Structures are given as structure tokens and as C-alpha cells.
Amino acid sequence: MSDAPRRILLDCDPGHDDAIAMLLAWGSPAVDLVAVTTVAGNAGIENVTRNALGVARVAGIAGIPFARGASRPLVRHVELAPDIHGDSGLDGPALPEPALELDPRHGAQLIVDTVMAADPGEITLVPTGALTNIALAARLEPRIVPRVREVVFMGGGVGGGNWSATSEFNILIDPEAAHIVVNEDWPVTMVGLDVTHRALATPEVRARIDGVGTAPARFVGELLDFFGVTYLASQGFVHPPVHDPVAVAAVIDPAVLELRAAPLDVELSGTLTLGMTVADLRAPAPEGHRQRVALGIDADLFWDHVVDALERIGDPA
Numbered sequence: 001m002s003d004a005p006r007r008i009l010l011d012c013d014p015g016h017d018d019a020i021a022m023l024l025a026w027g028s029p030a031v032d033l034v035a036v037t038t039v040a041g042n043a044g045i046e047n048v049t050r051n052a053l054g055v056a057r058v059a060g061i062a063g064i065p066f067a068r069g070a071s072r073p074l075v076r077h078v079e080l081a082p083d084i085h086g087d088s089g090l091d092g093p094a095l096p097e098p099a100l101e102l103d104p105r106h107g108a109q110l111i112v113d114t115v116m117a118a119d120p121g122e123i124t125l126v127p128t129g130a131l132t133n134i135a136l137a138a139r140l141e142p143r144i145v146p147r148v149r150e151v152v153f154m155g156g157g158v159g160g161g162n163w164s165a166t167s168e169f170n171i172l173i174d175p176e177a178a179h180i181v182v183n184e185d186w187p188v189t190m191v192g193l194d195v196t197h198r199a200l201a202t203p204e205v206r207a208r209i210d211g212v213g214t215a216p217a218r219f220v221g222e223l224l225d226f227f228g229v230t231y232l233a234s235q236g237f238v239h240p241p242v243h244d245p246v247a248v249a250a251v252i253d254p255a256v257l258e259l260r261a262a263p264l265d266v267e268l269s270g271t272l273t274l275g276m277t278v279a280d281l282r283a284p285a286p287e288g289h290r291q292r293v294a295l296g297i298d299a300d301l302f303w304d305h306v307v308d309a310l311e312r313i314g315d316p317a
């Protein structure tokens with residue numbers, strides 16, 4: 001772990017696992033959460049934005065801006081995931097009324113402003129939903145591209161999808177945005193299903209979270225209860241995978257994931273493979289290649305960081 005906390009902007013569509021990603025980012029001493037932006041995906045933009053503010057209240061997150069982002073993908077019609085996350089996008093636990101005021105800027109504008117106001121190489125973008133806001137920000141202000149330290153996104157995978165045979169939800173609902181993001185000239189790391197499908201909320205993990213004994217930990221438990229039911233019904237998982245916090249954990253501790261540099265692109269014209277993330281793993285990538293894909297995970301270490309973050313958050317007033 002590096003000494004100075006890495007400053008991250010979380011761009012999300014909460015979303016059960018997005019909510020846990022937010023808690024991990026807030027509670028971990030290795031990262032400094034500087035802003036949160038929302039994007040349509042798991043539910044519509046009004047719902048995911050409300051959910052983000054509700055989660056902030058649960059975790060005691062304050063003093064950072066939250067901004068509503070894109071209400072639909074760049075090209076395609078909006079596609080939601082109520083079978084997984086419920087109609088609200090965060091069904092299950094009761095959510096408190098927001099305590100924070102929404103920032104008046106569009107999410108893409110907040111991304112631009114955050115990156116331009118910081119030193120070059122300071123801000124890491126962590127998108128855990130469709131890449132619409134990140135793509136918009138790169139087009140709105142191209143000078144952010146060389147200033148961003150890295151984009152670490154949850155999405156895609158090299159070994160198949162969850163929304164089609166080849167493609168993962170966050171990429172498939174806005175493939176054009178994903179294409180922009182992986183092809184911009186900034187370091188980009190794909191945290192895909194290859195690793196997140198191994199970050200499972202097993203009964204042992206549940207017991208550790210329950211053992212924390214705080215209101216935010218109980219909230220996470222209730223999120224996992226709901227996620228467990230829908231994941232079993234819709235995807236046949238006995239224990240639900242928790243995707244989005246894995247991208248945050250990748251920034252917190254490089255030992256969590258095994259990364260490999262590889263040329264990476266997003267399929268935009270396949271008739272069967274739209275939204276597929278194609279990584280060329282045939283040979284080692286050239287020295288200094290800017291794209292990396294996650295191929296392995298230390299799941300125990302990942303959960304250590306989640307539990308540690310919950311312990312540090314404690315019981316906010």
C-alpha cells in the first residue's frame with residue numbers, strides 16, 4: 001500500500017454493490033473519496049442519485065460533492081436491471097432521507113472540474129456503472145485525459161458476460177461510452193467478471209460483516225440478503241458476487257488483484273458480441289502498455305479491506 005491516500009472519484013449507479021463500493025471508499029484509509037457522480041444503469045438516474053445520497057447518510061459521508069450524471073447512454077436507449085436490484089435500484093434495506101444537497105453541476109462537469117482543479121496525476125476515476133459520464137467528461141474537456149492518474153472501472157471481462165453470452169452489463173448498456181474510455185490515452189484497468197465473480201459474499205463473509213455490529217454493517221448485511229435472493233433467482237449463484245467494491249479495492253491495495261497489461265478494446269459492431277471486451281492475451285504487451293486487465297483475485301484480502309472499512313466507519317452520528 002502506498003503512503004499518501006489515493007484520491008478517487010466514484011462514478012456509480014447504486015445499486016447494491018455500488019453502495020458497498022461507496023462504503024469501502026469512504027472507510028478505507030488508503031483512498032480519499034473526493035466526489036461521487038451517478039449514472040443511469042441499475043435504475044433510472046433519479047433513483048440511483050437518491051440512492052447514492054441515502055447511502056451517504058448511512059455511512060456518514062459528508063463534505064464532498066455528489067452530482068447527478070447522465071440519464072441515458074450515449075447512443076442506445078436506457079436499459080435497467082430491476083431483476084437484480086429491484087425497482088428502486090436498491091431494494092431491501094430502508095434508506096434514510098438524504099442529508100446532503102446535490103451539487104448543481106452535471107456529473108460529467110463535476111468530473112472535469114475535479115480533475116482540472118487537482119494536480120496532474122492526482123485523481124483516479126473509479127466507474128462502477130455504465131461509462132457514459134466518463135466518456136462525456138473526456139469529450140467535454142479533453143485536457144482531463146493526460147491529467148487523470150488512472151481509470152479503474154468495474155465492467156467487462158475476458159471470459160464471458162452476464163448480460164449477454166459475451167458481454168457484461170456496464171459495458172453492454174453503453175458500449176460506445178466504454179469504447180471511448182478504453183481508447184482514450186490514459187492508463188485504464190478493467191476489473192471484470194473474471195475477478196468479481198470470485199468476490200462472493202459467502203456465509204463466512206456474512207458472519208464477519210455481522211460481527212462488526214454497527215448500523216452501516218447491518219445495512220451491508222441487508223443489501224447482501226436482497227442481492228443473494230435475486231442473484232440466486234436470476235443467475236443461479238448460491239452466494240452473490242459483489243462486483244463494484246473490487247474496483248475500489250484494486251486502488252486500495254495492489255495485492256488484491258493480479259493484473260496483466262494487454263491490448264483491450266470494446267466490440268461495437270458484432271451481431272452476437274456487441275459490448276464484448278476483447279483483450280489480446282496472446283503475448284506479453286509492450287513495455288509500458290497503458291491498458292491492464294484483472295485476471296486473478298485474493299478474495300480473502302478483498303474482504304479484509306471491506307470489513308476493515310466498515311470497522312473504521314463505525315456508527316456515524
Ligand code: PIR
Binds near residue numbers: 129
Ligand atoms: C450486477 C449489475 C447489473 C446486472 C447484474 N446481473 C448484476 C451491476 C452491478 O452494479 C455492477 O456494477 C455490474 N452492473 C455488474 O455487471
Ligand code: CA
Binds near residue numbers: 012013042244
Ligand atoms: Ca454498478
